[in-house]
Amino acid sequence: MKSDWLLSAQGLARDYGGRRVVTDIDLRLAAGNVLGVLGPNGAGKTTILRMLAGTLAPSAGRVAIAGVDLAERPRAAKRHLGYLPERPPVYPELTVDEYLRFAARLHDIPRARRAAAVTAAKADCGLIEVGQRLIGALSKGYAQRVGLAQAIVHRPAVLILDEPTAGLDPSQLIGVRELIGRLAREHSVIISSHILGEIQAMASHVVIIDRGRLAFSASREQLAADASWLEIGLAHGPDTATLAALPEVADIRHTGDGQWLIRAAAGRDIRTALAERAVAEGWGLHTLVARPTSLEERFMRVISSGDDAERAPA
Numbered sequence: 001m002k003s004d005w006l007l008s009a010q011g012l013a014r015d016y017g018g019r020r021v022v023t024d025i026d027l028r029l030a031a032g033n034v035l036g037v038l039g040p041n042g043a044g045k046t047t048i049l050r051m052l053a054g055t056l057a058p059s060a061g062r063v064a065i066a067g068v069d070l071a072e073r074p075r076a077a078k079r080h081l082g083y084l085p086e087r088p089p090v091y092p093e094l095t096v097d098e099y100l101r102f103a104a105r106l107h108d109i110p111r112a113r114r115a116a117a118v119t120a121a122k123a124d125c126g127l128i129e130v131g132q133r134l135i136g137a138l139s140k141g142y143a144q145r146v147g148l149a150q151a152i153v154h155r156p157a158v159l160i161l162d163e164p165t166a167g168l169d170p171s172q173l174i175g176v177r178e179l180i181g182r183l184a185r186e187h188s189v190i191i192s193s194h195i196l197g198e199i200q201a202m203a204s205h206v207v208i209i210d211r212g213r214l215a216f217s218a219s220r221e222q223l224a225a226d227a228s229w230l231e232i233g234l235a236h237g238p239d240t241a242t243l244a245a246l247p248e249v250a251d252i253r254h255t256g257d258g259q260w261l262i263r264a265a266a267g268r269d270i271r272t273a274l275a276e277r278a279v280a281e282g283w284g285l286h287t288l289v290a291r292p293t294s295l296e297e298r299f300m301r302v303i304s305s306g307d308d309a310e311r312a313p314a
């Protein structure tokens with residue numbers, strides 16, 4: 001399968017015991033992008049990421065990494081890939097250095113270059129001080145940094161990170177998120193999470209997985225375009241043209257008696273100015289709320305639509 005995408009998946013599906021838990025997944029990752037895979041627990045994120053990373057065979061569909069078919073040439077395809085699984089393999093009895101040297105060997109880094117590769121990965125992941133420490137003695141935050149270091153030690157083009165911040169305490173969370181943000185400047189990343197804000201903050205393209213299916217897909221630009229709509233309700237409002245002429249109003253729709261949707265100029269928050277003007281003019285302001293984005297709306301619907309235990313494609 002030839003492709004201009006760094007990673008592409010077509011028609012991915014996976015069965016467990018005759019039950020299809022993931023179906024019809026098409027995904028693409030362009031160079032320099034961060035693809036966020038959002039979904040509640042049990043939606044199928046791990047199953048999908050494992051198929052993308054080549055640790056789980058799809059029941060149907062194909063994956064190509066840097067144009068190399070993962071099923072036909074797994075070793076060549078995986079050379080372009082670093083993977084942090086949901087539950088990283090634990091070697092509590094190894095030191096950080098020993099484990100990363102082992103990871104460098106697994107990733108086919110020639111012996112003469114391994115020490116430099118390990119040092120560079122440790123430097124990038126804030127691990128220089130803990131090279132001699134046993135992995136079993138590290139905090140969860142540091143263990144996760146080690147997981148990230150093994151994923152980048154061979155400098156792959158694509159990083160696949162499965163819920164990398166799950167189970168971290170708030171201070172560890174900040175450090176690991178910041179580290180992932182830095183890694184994302186050097187690598188193209190696929191990252192999964194069940195936390196909407198985390199994916200919104202990092203991803204240049206977001207997909208939502210619901211019961212094993214792709215339920216939503218949008219780029220950051222598409223999300224930004226619908227992020228700035230406000231609902232405004234005025235008991236004694238002026239005409240639509242007057243509202244449209246207010247500073248930094250980019251678009252307006254009259255949605256009902258005394259009701260409008262107003263979109264501010266990109267990146268502007270005009271709520272305070274609108275409220276002040278409405279009060280000054282005696283427009284009888286009774287509603288002023290930011291409308292949820294299509295991503296937020298869709299994710300809330302997915303979250304509230306069912307019992308996790310029964311999540312399976314409809």
Ligand SMILES: Nc1ncnc2c1ncn2[C@@H]1O[C@H](COP(=O)(O)OP(=O)(O)OP(=O)(O)O)[C@@H](O)[C@H]1O
Nearest residue numbers: 016021039040041042043044045046047048194311
């Ligand atoms: N080895 C397995 N055998 C049988 N069913 C499985 C297996 N692995 C996953 N499943 C089922 O597949 C579905 C998707 O699970 P998956 O772990 O991919 O979801 P997830 O979105 O990653 O959830 P979580 O965030 O809880 O890890 C679930 O219904 C799960 O029970």
